[in-house]
Amino acid sequence: MTKPIDSNPDPKSPVLRLDRLEVRYPSRTAESDAVVVDGLGCEIARGQAVGVLGESGSGKTSLALAVTGLLPSEARCSMELEILGRPVPAAADERFWRRLRGDTIGMVFQQPSLALHPMRRVGLQVADVLLSHRPWSARSCRRKVMELLDELDLESDIFQAFPHQLSGGQRQRIVLAQALACEPSLLVADEPTTALDRKTEIQVLELVRRLSRERQMALLWISHDPGVLAEITDRIYVMYAGRWMEEGPTESLLAEPNHPYTKLLLDCLPRRKALRSEPLDRRRLTVIPGMAPPASELPSGCRFVDRCPVVTESCGEKPSPVPMGQGRTWCVRAGSTRLGSGP
């Protein structure tokens, strides 16, 4: 089985380079399409962990699906995508993606309980990934699965279990095992830990971080939780209504957000350290006032204009990225104004 994209053509080229990603859905009601993702681009280098931060409905999932070719058939998608330095053709079909997925790109889905087939033994589900990409015998696949299970701190007799017999953390590890089975160059994770309790979440995050370092595996980690991203990523892109708002190294971005949206978003959350000890109901003390605009009625300029507390007239124009430190901010007022006190 040959890979459509050689796993190591040029060690310097980024694992993923994405530009001008646009995803739109024909609307059920309105005549115009709903633009879910609008002109995104990013780069992930080998071994780099990139996070995408955004509220639900901001188009994060569509981004993850787009780079894995998993968008539903009715979605219209255009992008310039390079994986390991090789461009993905615009007319890439299912056959093309099928070889890429699970092999070069590993994918971890939102809810482990839904991502596993309820009627199939989990060990087999991991083995299926290997069997789909490697010309191995069933026995060697099985051996490899056993190794993986061990690597992920799972008992080997879990191989024979059905998903409903496992705990949430075990299931998530199985999903991870599936994603990591073929030692992908890039792991795309779409809120993989949301459904887990805090303790398990930490364990899983540590596990992923360890593995990505060991394997020099790039990460694209999507989450609405800055705390999670803080734990695992090197760089964060903040997304709102289908567009980047801000990007930068994790540390500086979380410490000193430049975009009003980022600031508000981070304000809504109690400080990371406090968060772990405080009771549940204190988490959502503040919210950003207003609602994210529906995908069919987006403002023409800055997408955040309706909810932004510091709007100016020039916010009606489409903002272009302003370099800020090691990152960029898509705000016309970036650099000129400091909003309140940063976290």
Added chain:
Amino acid sequence: MSRLVGRLAQGALLLVVLSMLVFVFAELAPGDFFTGAVLDPRMSEELIETLRLQYGLEQPLHIRYLRWASSVARGEGGFSIAYRRPVVDLFLPRAAHTLMLAGASMLLAWIIALVLGIAGAYRAGGWLDRSTLIAVAALLAIPELLLALLGILVAVNTRLPLGGATSLDYASLSLGARLIDRIEHLVIPVTVLALTSLPVLVRHVRTSVLEALDAPFVRAARGHGISGRRLMLAYVLPAAANPLITLFGISFGGLLSGSLVIEGAMGWPGLGPLVLESMTNQDLHVLLAGILGVCAFLWVGNLIADGLLVLIDPRSGD
């Protein structure tokens, strides 16, 4: 085990209730076996009266029912007035043919339906899917009998036999030739019968597969690059299995009833003509045997379906 015993008891009760209901229904319908004989020039009123007495048709409903029940208990399965024979004697030589035809066509129909339904769902909206849809609509608009006649028309223009289960010189054929002869005779009836049950199966397979393809775990599997046959067999089909297994249970009941009409048109020596005839001339015990047979098959089918559902779903095991 006790659940199985319970189900068996339910099945037996079902057959008893069904047989009683059939008796009541037949009582509601005007006339009896000898109503038609009134117009027969050679049947005098006295003779008809004599025969009615002889066959106990004048007796009250419950007596007639008990007579039938005792006949069943003796293993005769009732008594056919038309043939003056125990029903078992009439059914046994024909049942094998019906089961052969129905079983083969059910197999064929399911194979075609699975292939078309899965392929159609896999490329929903593709040319195969569209043409299947049109074919299904056409099949639904054509009465079975017409389909059978078209089948014979096809046979007229090919070398296939036009009907019957064996050639006239069957007895003189060698063993291999006999087998070929049998298969040749099966082709057209099996195809026609399969076509009649195809629309329902195709539509349901397609719907179930579409739904399964949309299931999160199937999408996840595709996300891991699992595809093609492995995806279909190990992921999509088990997820789509539920309505299909239920439908399989129901179609099992159709094993007996589905071919009734086709058999007559095709000259297939099964139970069909016998049961249909018993329906028109109110030869109650023959009809009853047919109905109970259908019901028993249906019940067994449902039992199998329920069992399979438990079997394929690991969650029910705990």
Added chain:
Amino acid sequence: MKDSDNCFRMAARSARVGCLLSVAWICLFGCSPSPEAPSADSKVAAASSSPGATETYEEPEVGGRLVVALTSEPRTFNPATGVSQATLILLSLTHRGLMALDPMSQEIRPSLAVSWTAVPTDGEDFPLYRIDLPRDLKFSDGEPFDADDVLFTIEAILDERVGSPQLQTLMVDDEPISVTAIDSHTVQVRLPSPVADPGMLFESLYILPEHLLRDDFERGELASAWGTETSPSELAGLGPFRLASYRPGERIVLERNPHYFQRDDQDRALPYLDEIVVLLLTDMQSSLLRFEAGEVDVLSNVPVDGFQRLQVVAEERGLQMRDLGAGAAYEFLFFNLNDLGTESRSELIAKQSWFRSLGFRKAISHAVDRQGIVDLVYNGKATSLGTHVSPGKSRWFVDIEPPETSLTQAKEHLARAGFRWSEKGRLLDSGGAEVKLSIATNSSNPRRVQTATLIQEDLSKLGMEVQVVSLEFGALLDRVTNSFDYEIALLGLGRGGVDPSSDLNVWHSSGSNHLWHLGVDCPTTEWERRIDELMELQKSELDFAKRKELYGEVQRLVFENQPVVTLVAPNVLVGANKRIGNFSPTIFEPTILWNVERLYRRSDRP
């Protein structure tokens, strides 16, 4: 003469929604259109008169197989109890009776019997006949036949435990005939009172082999003996063929009876054929297709449109199609004239006052477009009727033209009977009530529904509002013979013998098939009384000319009083592969197989 419809075939349609569907009844039995019959279609009559003659030029070939189709399964192999059409056709191939109907002359002639002679009786009231039986005759199993077999047969038929449908035939005025043996090959028949055509009593009375059936009879089990499961070796008959094998639902194979008594002119053994394969095909359409494809050699009772389609391809496919002219079966409308008594059916009773009006009945008879029925329902393959005896029954046919189709005359009759028309053209009776009617018929016979549909429109031209009510056959019969809940019904009759006496139960007011007015013992009108009288008279009239006159008067009375509105007699349509020689069909059952011992198969197509 009685009904027609007992023989049916099924053409079931889709059986969805869990219940099963439909069954089509086709009127199958007809009686003779003899070659010299004054057929409505003279060309056809000419065509059907020739074949027997032309065939004799050719030397028949011996051997070969004939494939025929039966529309339903035989229910028994027992001649004493067989009633269904399929059973009777099969029995006609394997058995012979003392006397038989000669379909050409439509007279009863000796068959097995060597001779049938009236014995002069001095002064005694009871007619006496002597039947000479042939010697050296053997059943198909090789056992000899003698007078004891005849006596046994009569004894068995007359036994009530057997429940034979022929029991009534052997009763004259509720008294059984008595048969005695004079010697081993002569029997003597004593009738309780004179019978017009006594040979008729023995027509198709198949002789049972005493050596095989005596035990069953003594045990009282003759009725269920010789069921369809019986092994061929346990059966025996005097017919040209004997059973070789039976595959239920599929086919019956008959083989030549080596002991058959008849020989042809060159003293060759009959039958010519080695084997007859009877395919059991319940569906007429598939029979047609298989006949067309040459898999079936002969086909009787071909439906009209199939017949015309086959005519087109006849040359190419090597088929000979024959229209035998009007059969004996006739389709007719009748009115519910039953005594409904005090039952609370005032609406129906009010309508009966119309039906009792002669003018009303005549108006309907004039309004019905019989030619339309012939043309549209039967594609021209039927004959309009003025009375119940069709031209096919040439021996008893009296030329009575059907009433002229005329709306004017119909309206005159109605006006004279006190009917009038509303401003909208609706017909009102003398009390001012609108005339609304329904015609009930059996849905299993599409021809009848079609006929009713035509009549419905014919009558609507008179201002009547008519609905067609098609019912399942049993349900219709129940209404007609039991609950009397119908207004006008459309049915067919005409099966049975040629002899007028077989008509007694239809036309005698106490007859069981006096459908329009059942269960009456004394006739209500003068003309009904006269019909009863005439029917009684002809029963014992020995002079044929006088008898025909009596029966002719019955026909005229029926025509004048229209207790039933006779419509058409469908033609009998048959076909055979050109390979079949001596093909000489008649409208009598078995239409094609009546001379089965002389049918042969050409090895090469002529």
Added chain:
Amino acid sequence: MGTKVARKWLWWILAIHLVVLAAELVAPHDFARQVRTLSFAPPTPPRWIDAEGRFHWRPFVYALQRDPRNPREFIDTTNERHPIRFWVPSEPRQMGPMVLKYRLFGTSSPTGIHLLGTDRYGRDMFSRILYGARLSLFAGALAGTLAVVLGLIAGTLCVTWGGWVDAFLMRMVELTISLPWLYLLIGVRAFLPLSMDPVPVFVLTIALVGTLGWAVPARLVRGVLKTAREQDYVQAARGFGASEAHLLFKHLLPQTRDTLLTQWALLVPKCVMAEVTLSFFGLGVQEPFPSLGSLISVLTEAHGAMTRVWMFWPAVALGLAILSYHLLAEALQQHRDV
């Protein structure tokens, strides 16, 4: 996307139904009018070019006459053109509350236009298909809906109550499928008046077919619900204390939608065909009133009808209607959330 396509098909189906609803207006002839000289006449297509090759702006038809060489065939009478006009005056007739005095189209001369030929009695097939489709499509759709709704209720009861209710209803399903309803139908017929008007017949047809068809949907719904109930998130919702009713309506019943839609799309044509069975037992519509089923069943009765190609039009009409229903059902099934 699903709903947009679904709406398209819904409009299309509505349009079909509106056309057949207005059969009195659209049909060029009365469905019962017999022209006995035109038995089994072939279609008379609208023409623009006459026999001499001249072009005419207004389409016309040629009248048919018997072929003198072959009296069973028809030929065009080319010496006279009969132009097709719209809004042709005709004899007044009732359509709902209105009295119509016009037809949508037709020829002004007595020689009618027979777009799809005529039947045995010389009745216009096109008009009969319109009238027949009105009865069959409405009866089919309503009876199919009734059956599906009954099946849904029964299947839901099975799963929510379980235990003996489930066992009882499932045995009822088996009974319903195997009972010889025709006996009951014959029995019922004996208690009904001898002749019945089309409207009660219509209602009766729907009621009978609908109530006899519940079994298969019930069993399928039960199967789907049983699996659905085992799904993790439903279990989870139950764990959160969601009420059974909430579970049923929010989580379980939506999952039966696809199966039910498929069942419905399959049941409609079955109901159309089942009406023929009812007619056979004197319970459906009777001549001269047409239904699609009865128009189609002519094909299986008469060997000759199969050679007259235009007698297949009712089957084509039904096939198109079925196809539309299936496309609608399919569009409604496309429910993948964006």
